[in-house]
Amino acid sequence: xxxxxxxxxxxxxxxxxxxxxxxxxxxxxxxxxxxxxxxxxxxxxxxxxxxxxxxxxxxxxxxxxxxxxxxxxxxxxxxxx
Amino acid sequence: xxxxxxxxxxxxxxxxxxxxxxxxxxxxxxxxxxxxxxxxxxxxxxxxxxxxxxxxxxxxxxxxxxxxxxxxxxxxxxxxxxxxxxxxxxxxxxxxxxxxxxxxxxxxxxxxxxxxxxxxxxxxxxxxxxxxxxxxxxxxxxxxxxxxxxxxxxxxxxxxxxxxxxxxxxxxxxxxxxxxxxxxxxxxxxxxxxxxxxxxxxxxxxxxxxxxxxxxxxxxxxxxxxxxxxxxxxxxx
Numbered sequence: 001x002x003x004x005x006x007x008x009x010x011x012x013x014x015x016x017x018x019x020x021x022x023x024x025x026x027x028x029x030x031x032x033x034x035x036x037x038x039x040x041x042x043x044x045x046x047x048x049x050x051x052x053x054x055x056x057x058x059x060x061x062x063x064x065x066x067x068x069x070x071x072x073x074x075x076x077x078x079x080x081x
Numbered sequence: 082x083x084x085x086x087x088x089x090x091x092x093x094x095x096x097x098x099x100x101x102x103x104x105x106x107x108x109x110x111x112x113x114x115x116x117x118x119x120x121x122x123x124x125x126x127x128x129x130x131x132x133x134x135x136x137x138x139x140x141x142x143x144x145x146x147x148x149x150x151x152x153x154x155x156x157x158x159x160x161x162x163x164x165x166x167x168x169x170x171x172x173x174x175x176x177x178x179x180x181x182x183x184x185x186x187x188x189x190x191x192x193x194x195x196x197x198x199x200x201x202x203x204x205x206x207x208x209x210x211x212x213x214x215x216x217x218x219x220x221x222x223x224x225x226x227x228x229x230x231x232x233x234x235x236x237x238x239x240x241x242x243x244x245x246x247x248x249x250x251x252x253x254x255x256x257x258x259x260x261x262x263x264x265x266x267x268x269x270x271x272x273x274x275x276x277x278x279x280x281x282x283x284x285x286x287x288x289x290x291x292x293x294x295x296x297x298x299x300x301x302x303x304x305x306x307x308x309x310x311x312x313x314x315x316x317x318x
Contacts, residue, residue: 013237014264016197039146067147067183069190070237 001045001053004076007066008038041065050077089116090132090310095161095177097122097152102138102174102287106303109287110135113300115307122155132310133170134161136177138230138285148191148233149179158184170214170313171279172306175231178271178281187274187281188246189238194231195264201230203295205257206270206284213253213273214309215280218301225254225298227284229262234283236265236272243267249275254282 009015015036022035047053054075061073092115096103103119110117117135118128127134142151152158158180165171165186173181181187194200203226208219219225238246243266246252254271261268263283271282286299 014195016193016195016264020197064146064150067150067190069239070192 001047001050002078003043003045003053003057004078005041005043005057005061005065006038006074006076007041007061007071008073009036010070010072013070038071050079053077087311088314089114090307090314091115091128091130092117092133092135092307092310093120093127093131094118094135094137095120095122095157096137097139097141097155097180099141099143100137100139100176102176102285105285106135106137106174106287109290109299109303110307112290113304113307115310120157122152122157124157125160127157127160127164130314131164131169132314133172133306134164135306136161136171136173136180137287138175138177141176141180144233147183149176149181149183152180153184162186165274165279168276168278170306170309172215173279173281174285174287175229175234175283178283179233181279181281186279187272188242188251189236189266189269189272191233191283192235192237193233194235194262199230199232200234200262201228202262203228203289204262204270204284205260206254207257208254209252210250213277213280213305215273215302215305216253217305217308219305223301224257225301226296227286227289227299227302228296229284230288231263231283234263234265236263236269236283238266246272251275253280254284 018036045053066073107117206225208223255268273280286302289296289299
């Protein structure tokens with residue numbers, strides 16, 4: 001099953017990378033605000049069904065893909081993948 | 082008073098793919114009287130009679146995912162974790178500090194510097210407590226000058242955790258007031274675990290052990306570790 005994990009800096013956590021991107025976008029003339037930079041992980045999961053895949057992905061996030069002290073995560077599953 | 086005529090304690094310096102301060106750490110520890118050996122990360126066990134472990138600076142696993150996040154899966158890190166759990170002395174410097182936080186052996190996390198710039202310079206530090214195995218050659222409140230060189234050294238923890246750590250005096254070294262190079266919360270430069278046997282810091286004591294390099298203050302930290310390792314080595318006999 002194809003999955004995408006989105007990892008983001010938690011709300012309220014200073015994101016200097018996002019700020020730098022925002023500043024650069026403004027230099028290009030774009031009116032943007034509150035840019036935040038995270039990470040995206042695409043992967044295939046060997047799972048019996050969507051619930052199993054989601055449970056595994058949550059464990060992956062807690063144990064490795066995200067640092068729960070500073071990052072939140074969101075899981076997207078594509079069963080047709 | 083430590084008996085410095087006792088045999089040299091064995092200190093294992095762990096080498097990960099991407100470590101680059103392991104030889105400096107080894108040289109500095111040898112100069113301070115330790116028998117320092119570099120140990121490859123795929124080894125299943127620490128050398129017999131290991132009295133202390135040093136996780137050196139560098140860029141283990143290319144800093145992939147997050148700094149220090151992947152090193153804890155090395156076979157030797159499992160052994161280091163057991164060693165620490167049994168009360169063994171573990172010092173993490175820079176990337177070693179990042180590894181210890183990611184492995185859950187030390188509180189907090191190291192984030193990208195607030196400036197987003199890599200900083201490489203001498204920084205003034207204050208020793209918050211000298212009653213640890215890593216600072217026994219220092220005095221409470223003593224100022225040290227030791228270089229930092231990192232892009233991700235901004236120590237962070239939520240306010241309630243910082244409060245707990247302050248309460249339990251786990252902040253061992255702080256950047257001097259106004260000299261915080263990376264935006265670390267509460268000016269934290271180094272923290273110790275609750276049991277007091279695992280310590281991590283961003284500054285590099287191994288780069289400050291010779292007057293030619295501008296400071297010998299790093300020898301106070303590493304020398305303290307050698308003293309403590311010598312004491313714990315006696316326990317093996």
